[in-house]
Amino acid sequence: MQGGKLRPIDNYSSSLINDTVTVSEKPVTHSIDEIALLITKLSKSALKKGMKELFGKTADLKSAYRQLAISDESLKYSYLSVFDPVDKKPKAFRQLAVPFGSTKAVYFFLRVARALWTILVKGALIPTTNYFDDFVLLALSGDRSSCSHVFDEVMKLLGWKLSEDxxxxxxxxxxxxxxxxxxxxxxxxxxxxxxxxxxxxxxTSLIKGFLGSGVMTQKEALQLR
Structure with a gap:
């Protein structure tokens, strides 16, 4: 559960599969700092042209990991065995899409997301930032319609589906x-x-809980960032 919402994941931690992965670099994503910097740069540029109105919007890829299929060559390695509580025995399942919960998949998806962002910025000239499957778009007043249209068309051209809601x-x-x-x-x-x-x-709820229990782990402290 996350924020009252059930979010199913492919649990690669309990099965210790993630423990077999070694990474030598930290994943790089755009943060609040990059969004603020882009807003600042655009607003300063707009002022030089006598424009003041700046607008923003967000877009989200729909079930992003599920839109990336496992290659045919790797399908023979994509089987997982889990215990079936109904039949009381283990069963094997083959995954057809990139697993949401795999350490390796995170790095793989971020490479794809960064490539998509590069296409949007350098190819379509859209001022945008990217954090995993989330995109922030910025535009001046007169550019909003064309920016939305180009963004949607690039996504359609590349075969990506967006979460309309x-x-x-x-x-x-x-x-x-x-x-x-x-x-x-x-x-x-x-x-x-x-x-x-x-x-x-x-x-507020987290802090009250920590004060009430008098205990806060390092992992829980990171939630307050």
Whole structure:
């Protein structure tokens, strides 16, 4: 469960498969800092051209990992054995898509996501950032329609499906990575970034729980970041 929502994963940790993976580098993704930097750069550039209105929106890939198939050559290695509580015996299942929960899959997916971001930025000239399957798009007032159209067409051309229910409309305020960006005053050199109401409630609940128990593990402390 995450935020009251059931999120099924391919558990590669309990089976110790993830323990067999060695990585020598940290995955690199765009964070809040990169989004803020892009907003700042765009707003300064717009001011030089006498434009002040900057807008943002978010887009999300639908079941991103499931959109990437395991290669035919690797399918013979994609079997997992799990215990069936109904028949009371282990059963083997073959996975056809990249597993959501595999350490190796995370690095693989991030390479694909970074390639997609590069195409959007350098090929389609769309100001955007990428965090796993989440994209933040920015545009001036007169560019919103063309930016949305090009983004959607690039995704269709490359065969990616978007989560229609998670995509937002252009606005001077938008949520991304758990924070709220207010860009309505960027023309005056002001950018506001703060926790969303949902995130504030989550933090309040966590802190009260730690104070009540008097105990907080290192892993739990990282949730307060």
């Amino acid at each position: 998670k995509s937002t409309d252009w606005s001077t305020t938008f949520e991304a990575l758990g924070v709220l960006f207010e860009i309505d005053q960027t023309g005056s050199g002001v950018l506001k970034v703060r926790n969303t109401e949902k995130r504030r409630e989550e933090l």
